[in-house]
Amino acid sequence: MADLYRMLGIQRTASPSEIKSAYRRLARKYHPDVNPDPASARRFARITDAYHILNDPQRRKLYDREGVTADRATAQRAQQAARAARRAHYQAQADRAVNEWLAKERAETKARGHAVFTTVTLFLSTFAVAMFKPGIVETTNPFWYIVLILLFAGSIFHLALTLKRHFDHYTYRQEMMSVMRSSRQRKPFTRKFAAGFVVGGYFASLILGFLIGLLAEDFTHTLMGETTFLDGIFSALFYPPIAVLIVDTMYVVNLRLEEW
Structure with missing residues (x-):
């Protein structure tokens, strides 16, 4: 996953106000109303996602600790549960056989x-x-x-x-x-x-x-x-x-x- 701090151009110790200021600065540059280029629109979407994650204390704490977002952590837990379910299914099939x-x-x-x-x-x-x-x-x-x-x-x-x-x-x-x-x-x-x-x-x-x-x-x-x-x-x-x-x-x- 990309470095969200680098994406916003801030330090990992940045305060909420610094995060908000960095987001506003980048939004004025890449917002679709200002820059209609498709690449700029995609970058603005990534910047917005980074801002929402780092501006939320819980999601930022999770990202700082595990290097993942809450959505990705949920997806990883779902994948782990799916793998565990598959292992249990195959084990049950083997036991039955x-x-x-x-x-x-x-x-x-x-x-x-x-x-x-x-x-x-x-x-x-x-x-x-x-x-x-x-x-x-x-x-x-x-x-x-x-x-x-x-x-x-x-x-x-x-x-x-x-x-x-x-x-x-x-x-x-x-x-x-x-x-x-x-x-x-x-x-x-x-x-x-x-x-x-x-x-x-x-x-x-x-x-x-x-x-x-x-x-x-x-x-x-x-x-x-x-x-x-x-x-x-x-x-x-x-x-x-x-x-x-x-x-x-x-x-x-x-x-x-x-x-x-």
Whole structure:
């Protein structure tokens, strides 16, 4: 900003009367009524602004202390407030983006853990049942027959629903690969690969369990009694879905307790 004292041709210690005298002297020289030159008119406007600032004790004090006029100080404060508001806005956006990313990571971790629990429980329970061949629970009470049937039906429904949810989250259909490239980028496996992994893992656990059961036949007979191959087949179909239902329920309950 220009030096207002120099513009009026006075010292910084000039009194109000000296400021007024300097202004009158310059006004007689540059006033548009006296000098119609456009440059003189612009200079007269600057001289008038300088006079109004220096003739006001408060504005002169501010100018002497900070080298700015009140108008400019107000503008600077407004600019500082605007910069602070922009920083707060950008910080809020960054915080929101980080929070959204963390929330997605937490949700993805939960989904991944649930998928691992489901598949591992299915394979391990199939392996254990095929190895020990426990046989279906026998009871003469019709009520418990109904309970077992409902439990088995509910576990089959739960297993199918859970596998479908995991498939929808982690797999994509290969025939739709060219149409939904973004889906392929987010989902790491094809639907056929995942289905093959689940079915193949189930049968591999079943066969491995039967083989180890044959090798440890004396131990399994001592523990479970005499069982047949058919008992093992029925048990491998009956118990693993129930095991998945129980473990998944425990997993979900544990997550709810952690959220509390």
